[in-house]
Amino acid sequence: MNFNSALENIKSYEAGKPIELVVREYGIDKENIVKLASNENPFGCSPKVKDAVRAVIDNMSLYPDDSMVKLKSALGEKYGIGLDELIVGAGSDQVIEFAIHAKAHNGSKVLMNSVTFAMYEIYAKQVGAVILRTASREHNMEEFYALYQEHKPSIIFLCTPNNPTGDALDVHSMISFIEKVDNDTLVIVDGAYMEYARFKDPSKAVEPKDLIQRFDNVLFLGTFSKAYGLGGMRVGYGIASASIIKALYKVRPPFNITTLSLEAASVALKDEAFVTECIADNFKEMKRYKAFADEKGIQIIESYTNFVTLSLPDGKNSSEIAQALLKKGMIIRDLSSYGLNAIRVTIGTQVQNSRFFELCEPLL
Numbered sequence: 001m002n003f004n005s006a007l008e009n010i011k012s013y014e015a016g017k018p019i020e021l022v023v024r025e026y027g028i029d030k031e032n033i034v035k036l037a038s039n040e041n042p043f044g045c046s047p048k049v050k051d052a053v054r055a056v057i058d059n060m061s062l063y064p065d066d067s068m069v070k071l072k073s074a075l076g077e078k079y080g081i082g083l084d085e086l087i088v089g090a091g092s093d094q095v096i097e098f099a100i101h102a103k104a105h106n107g108s109k110v111l112m113n114s115v116t117f118a119m120y121e122i123y124a125k126q127v128g129a130v131i132l133r134t135a136s137r138e139h140n141m142e143e144f145y146a147l148y149q150e151h152k153p154s155i156i157f158l159c160t161p162n163n164p165t166g167d168a169l170d171v172h173s174m175i176s177f178i179e180k181v182d183n184d185t186l187v188i189v190d191g192a193y194m195e196y197a198r199f200k201d202p203s204k205a206v207e208p209k210d211l212i213q214r215f216d217n218v219l220f221l222g223t224f225s226k227a228y229g230l231g232g233m234r235v236g237y238g239i240a241s242a243s244i245i246k247a248l249y250k251v252r253p254p255f256n257i258t259t260l261s262l263e264a265a266s267v268a269l270k271d272e273a274f275v276t277e278c279i280a281d282n283f284k285e286m287k288r289y290k291a292f293a294d295e296k297g298i299q300i301i302e303s304y305t306n307f308v309t310l311s312l313p314d315g316k317n318s319s320e321i322a323q324a325l326l327k328k329g330m331i332i333r334d335l336s337s338y339g340l341n342a343i344r345v346t347i348g349t350q351v352q353n354s355r356f357f358e359l360c361e362p363l364l
């Protein structure tokens with residue numbers, strides 16, 4: 001059968017391996033498997049969220065509140081923005097999809113970093129858009145500007161902090177770049193790890209409210225999947241001028257967020273103390289990765305997220321190391337598909353991280 005020809009050069013997204021698959025493929029007991037592959041919060045979500053979800057379980061037969069007023073009000077309050085400046089998606093992934101489908105079409109140009117979140121390319125290719133990438137591994141605003149001037153793309157992605165490298169943009173350099181960009185270019189600032197960056201270094205902390213007050217061509221993305229520990233609930237959001245949000249609403253399917261997910265995300269926002277504690281622990285544990293890498297003479301990219309990217313020396317192969325770890329029940333991310341001889345490891349609990357060092361020790 002013939003399909004939309006735009007799909008021919010798309011490779012489907014390769015998600016982190018689920019624990020169940022490793023149980024089946026390698027016959028390892030579930031309790032002995034550690035998953036540090038998808039940047040989930042190792043402490044899960046706030047206990048208050050679990051109670052709240054249990055309390056709405058009887059509402060499952062009814063369609064969810066499609067106005068999402070409870071969640072949107074909570075987000076509006078957190079960020080000091082209006083409800084017409086917000087859209088909620090099944091993960092921020094879905095908001096990326098909305099934005100590309102609303103703005104780009106066959107032949108549109110979409111500019112992104114050389115190494116960045118894989119879904120930008122996948123959604124862009126679905127509409128037949130052309131992908132442009134910078135050269136450097138980390139975001140370089142001069143390279144972005146040169147490519148912008150040459151190609152006048154319709155969408156620019158800035159992923160800060162960036163996945164899978166962990167580096168973050170300085171807010172001032174990001175703003176000076178956006179100031180030079182034409183109003184008809186949609187600039188998408190993906191802040192999936194912004195909670196971590198804000199904790200570690202305020203000079204990297206993007207304030208969505210400031211951004212959208214200044215620019216009506218910017219879309220900021222946030223998610224509940226990382227710091228808030230709700231990856232399984234699939235909730236993310238976009239913040240932008242009302243005119244952008246109005247366009248995104250035209251491509252949104254109705255009831256795109258479940259009742260349980262809406263409740264979970266709304267309540268998660270009310271327990272910021274839980275999230276801050278998790279983030280503090282994350283950076284404490286990250287120091288152990290730095291020490292481990294130093295000891296092994298391995299280069300580690302300064303990370304503003306809940307993961308570290310270890311660049312492997314010549315003679316060590318990231319796919320082989322990821323495979324060897326997998327056989328021992330340790331799931332991490334091989335970055336060879338991004339063109340890097342590197343592995344990405346989510347910061348886990350103290351026990352999980354110790355296990356990683358123990359298993360990695362003989363391999364490096």
Ligand SMILES: *Cc1c(COP(=O)(O)O)cnc(C)c1O
Pocket residue numbers: 090091092093094117159162163190192222223224225226231234235236
């Ligand atoms: C995890 C992630 C997302 C999306 O996560 P959702 O679970 O879809 O909200 C978006 N961007 C980046 C950079 C990510 O790492």
